[in-house]
Structures are given as structure tokens and as C-alpha cells.
Amino acid sequence: MLLKKIELQGFKSFANKTQLEIDRGVTAIVGPNGSGKSNIIDAIKWVLGEQSVKSLRGSKMEDVIFSGSSDSRQKNYAQVTLTLDNKQKLLDIEYSEVNISRRYFRDGQSQYFINKTECRLKDIHELFMDTGLGKEAYSVIGQGQVDEILTSRPEERRIIFEEASGIVKYKSKKLQSIQKLEQTQQNLQRVEDIIIEVE
Ligand code: ATP
Secondary structure: OEEEEEEEEOEOOEOOOEEEEOOOOOOOOOOOOOOOHHHHHHHHHHHOOOOOOOOOOOOOHHHHEOOOOOOOOOOOEEEEEEEEEOOOOOOOOOOOEEEEEEEEEOOOOEEEEEOOEEEOHHHHHHHHOOOOOOOOOOOOOOOOHHHHHHHOOHHHHHHHHHHHHOOHHHHHHHHHHHHHHHHHHHHHHHHHHHHHHHO
């Protein structure tokens, strides 16, 4: 799976629509301090569903929206789109090219899209589960994260291996099924209680 393009609009320091085309091989982004290199990494994490403002280096979600500068007024929303090559069908979706977008407005309204069709955050999570590109996966390694992984507890490190081995999706489905079974068990108990009362 290849990340082909990143489009940012109103996201952090990227006030106007900015496109970054990424070719095969290694891509390096260089620039002076404070020019927005890390903001691009934040944008990738954000569009993949990051909900932690701390991880996005902010104090509230509104901080991802361009807040204005000496020559530009603040923007009302932030939008990021990733274009991924899916010819190898690593993403369980029929298209050979996949667009993932997230849009966030100052009033708190949030939208997610897969190939321009609005979807839920859950759909984005499920699409990227076990691909290594989920919001908590290992494809995006931030500053200091290597040390964090090396010094983490075995249970925490296990999560990385589980994602790489492709079992996260099944674990999540198992949990959902257990919750449904418990709900059904409770419903059955309620029905039995009602039957006893009626008899
Ligand atoms: P360094 O090399 O020092 O790590 P960098 O190139 O990674 O720097 P970033 O941390 O990506 O830089 O960008 C920081 C800049 O982004 C700061 O100038 C900050 O003012 C700007 N910035 C962050 N959030 C916003 C926002 N919501 N609106 C406008 N500008 C923002």
C-alpha cells in the first residue's frame, strides 16, 4: 500500500489548499524550524482518526484549524485527505485507489469520508485494522516513540505485534460478539422473569 498524496486545507499552518505528491522510494521533508514538517505527520494521524489532542500537540481539537496569521484570516474548518494506492487490495475495499478525508469545523462538527462518501470514524478504524496504518499503528513513528516502544511493558509491546500479525480485526469482532451474547443473555433473563410473573 503506497501513500500517494496528502492534501491539507486549513489544517494547522496550512491555511490554503496544499498538495504533497509522494513518489515511490524514500521521501524526505525538509524545512526550517517551525515550517510545518511535524504538522504534516499530525495531519496523517488526524485523518486516520486520532482523537487525542495531546498526541496532535494541541490542547483542544479546534487547535488543528488554521488560527490566522499576519496576512491570512483564520479558517472555519480543517480538512485533510490521503490518497492511497490499493492495487494490492491490502485495504478490504474494491477500489484500487482510496481517498480518506476528515473535516472539522470550529463549531465541533466532524465528518469522515471514504472515497467521498460520508462514513463513521468506526468505518475508518475498521478499514485500517491490521494494515499497520491505523491511528495507533506502527507506520507513523513520531519523535521519541522508538524509545517509548523499547521501554514499554511487554503487554503494551504485544499490541504492535498483534497489529503486524493481523489479528486485531478478529479480536475486535470477538469482543463485539461477546458483548452481543451478554446483551442477549440479559434479554432472555428478562423474558423469563416476565413469563414467571404472567404465570
Ligand atoms: P521543528 O523543525 O522545529 O520540529 P516543524 O517544521 O516540525 O519544526 P511544526 O511543529 O510542524 O514545525 O509547525 C509549527 C508551526 O505551526 C508553528 O509556527 C505554529 O505557529 C504553526 N501552527 C500550529 N498550529 C497552528 C494553527 N492552528 N494555525 C496556524 N499555525 C499553526
